[in-house]
Amino acid sequence: MIAPRLEHPWLGLDLGQQLRMISWAPHRGGFVRARHILWREVRNADLTEDFDVLAWLAQDCKARGMADAVAMLTSRKIATFCQAERRVGSVCAQAVATVGLSNAERAGDNRGFGAGARSTYGTINIAVILDQPLDDIGLIEAQSIASAARTAAVLDSGAITPDGPATGTGTDCIVVAAPEGDMPFCGLHTPQGKAIAAAVYAAVREGADQWIAETGGKPYDLG
Structure with missing residues (x-):
């Protein structure tokens, strides 16, 4: 297992x-090749409203080399962080996840934009590393499997929104990494799909349970 390195605030x-990666990360999202997550x-x-967070993050990463x-x-x-x-x-x-549910959301809720806005924000950020080579089509399917496993873990945690059981948060991000190859398949019935789903579910469920135990399921002051 790859050991995460903690050097606050990183x-x-x-x-x-x-490895080849797919994500919607705020720095180097999309399809990229990278060694570090x-x-x-x-x-x-x-994160004030007029703050250019993308430029700031890019500069912060650059300053860190x-x-x-x-x-x-x-x-x-x-x-x-939790890992599995x-x-x-x-x-x-392997999945590594940080899990906060302060701004938990339910897909398909009936509230308009801005309704139920929170004074604090949490998020789910997941990195998944697969040792099975995939092509870009396989990575897209792997991303869908990781997202589904995230949702299953949050549902099973019992996190609630005003519209019912939470399915995630408003600011989740998932990075999937794998060696580059020609395998286009990563469905739930495949070994690679099953491994991704099990690892993500375990890491996110542990993190969600931890957050609920820590906060009582209520948002906390993030400063």
């Missing part, structure tokens, strides 16, 4: 080699 993964902890006070890393932002305490590794046959997947 959490990092060194994958040992460049980062989490950057922030506070509410850091990590301009080529894929980087996510989280208001969750990064020291609370699951093997299915010869395939192995």
Whole structure:
């Protein structure tokens, strides 16, 4: 298992080699090749409405010598990260997650934009590393599997929104990394899909249960 490195306010993964990744991360999102995945902890006070957070994060990564890393932002305490590794046959997947549910949302809720706005924000940020080579189509499907496993874990945690059981938060981010190859399949019935789903579910469920136990299921002051 790849050991996360915690150096507050950073959490990092060194994958040992460049892998192909897919994400909607605020720094180097999309399809990229990278060796490092980062989490950057922030506070509410850091993210004012007129603040260019994308430019700031890019500069912060560059100053750290990590301009080529894929980087996510989280208001969750990064020291609370959870990790899980699951093997299915010869395939192995590892997931590392920071899980905050202060701004939990339910997909398909009936509230308009801005309704039920929170004074504090939490998020779910997940990195998944698969040892099975995939092509870009396979990575897209792997991303869908990781997202579904996130949702299952949050549902099973019992987190609630005004519209019912939560399915995630308003600011989740998932990075999936794998060696580059020609495998286009990563469905739930495949070993790679099963390994990803099991690892993500375990890491997110542990983190959600931890957050609920810590906060009583209520938003807390993030400063």
